[in-house]
Amino acid sequence: MGKIERALMYVLAAALAVSLVITFAWGLLERGEDVSSISVIVHDEDDAQWKKFKMGMDQAASEYNAEVNFVTLYDRNDVGQQMELIEREVSNGAQAIILSPAGDEELALALEKAPPSAPLILIGGGLESEIINREISADQEAMGYSLGMAMKEDGIENCVVYTGNGTQSFITDRLSGMRKAFREAGISYTVTGEQPETYFWRGIQAVVALDDTLTAELCADGMFWYYEKKVYGFGSSDQLLKYLDEGELELLMFVNSYDEGYLSLQAAVQEIQKEGKSQDEALEYYKIKRERIYQKNYQRLLFPSS
Numbered sequence: 001m002g003k004i005e006r007a008l009m010y011v012l013a014a015a016l017a018v019s020l021v022i023t024f025a026w027g028l029l030e031r032g033e034d035v036s037s038i039s040v041i042v043h044d045e046d047d048a049q050w051k052k053f054k055m056g057m058d059q060a061a062s063e064y065n066a067e068v069n070f071v072t073l074y075d076r077n078d079v080g081q082q083m084e085l086i087e088r089e090v091s092n093g094a095q096a097i098i099l100s101p102a103g104d105e106e107l108a109l110a111l112e113k114a115p116p117s118a119p120l121i122l123i124g125g126g127l128e129s130e131i132i133n134r135e136i137s138a139d140q141e142a143m144g145y146s147l148g149m150a151m152k153e154d155g156i157e158n159c160v161v162y163t164g165n166g167t168q169s170f171i172t173d174r175l176s177g178m179r180k181a182f183r184e185a186g187i188s189y190t191v192t193g194e195q196p197e198t199y200f201w202r203g204i205q206a207v208v209a210l211d212d213t214l215t216a217e218l219c220a221d222g223m224f225w226y227y228e229k230k231v232y233g234f235g236s237s238d239q240l241l242k243y244l245d246e247g248e249l250e251l252l253m254f255v256n257s258y259d260e261g262y263l264s265l266q267a268a269v270q271e272i273q274k275e276g277k278s279q280d281e282a283l284e285y286y287k288i289k290r291e292r293i294y295q296k297n298y299q300r301l302l303f304p305s306s
Helices: 003-034 048-064 079-091 105-113 140-153 169-185 196-202 212-219 238-246 257-273 296-302
Strands: 036-041 066-071 096-099 120-123 134-137 158-162 188-192 206-209 230-234 251-255 285-288
Touching: 036 048, 036 079, 036 257, 048 066, 048 212, 048 238, 048 257, 066 079, 066 257, 079 096, 079 105, 096 257, 120 257, 134 257, 140 169, 140 206, 140 230, 140 251, 140 285, 158 196, 169 188, 188 196, 206 212, 212 230, 212 238, 238 251
Parallel strands: 036 066, 036 096, 096 120, 120 134, 158 188, 158 206, 206 230, 230 251
Antiparallel strands: 251 285
16 A cells, blocks of 8 residues: 555544544534433432332433432431422522422422422322422322231231321321221221330230331331231332341332332423423332242332343
């Protein structure tokens, strides 16, 4: 190959490289124009329980070209802090907020007084406010009722319901459904926000926790299992499935968190782009017992990454 041919080859190669760089950069610029910025603000300080939710949300984000900022509270169920975070995220450019509410009436009033300029997508339970654009949630009262009737089937006659300090509507709705089931089933119960260990000596057979964190708290040291008290709860984290598999948890009311994450992100993008009619999404829920964990038809639900 002569010098002229070699020089020409180098020039063509350089031109091709420059063309590829320009094409790639232009693609990024075009993509950047369409990126939706979405913030997710949850009611808890621990994001471990949100693993499956994040997986669904990340899948939707890749399909709908969205950037997501996931924000947890410093103090669990702190409405004031959650309102500050909503304001901060909108000020920082969030075009929509996906919200797991830290409270019920207090948060609704705060939102009415200082409505954010971005659409709000609610997850995990109802909040009586016209500020909410869409709600992605299971029927919380029906879940509570279903759990209460499952306890009847297990022969439970006396139990404690552990609410913690939660004031969210999903807590009150679950409790309402359980009260109805307990009345029908003739189950005696006590509701408490305090640690329920003191009820060991009052003839209780079981304790029910009304959210993910409280359920994990009751299973953490194995005390209830040791004293042969059954634990029932709500949640979808891998840790809770582990407790269920080990026998420390009797039954888990499980919502498809992957779908919840996907659908809430999809709804947020649609609200930003003003596509389609705003409508709520009702999620399926399931009663999971130990023997069902490894059944084939539950594998995709419980372990979406597998």
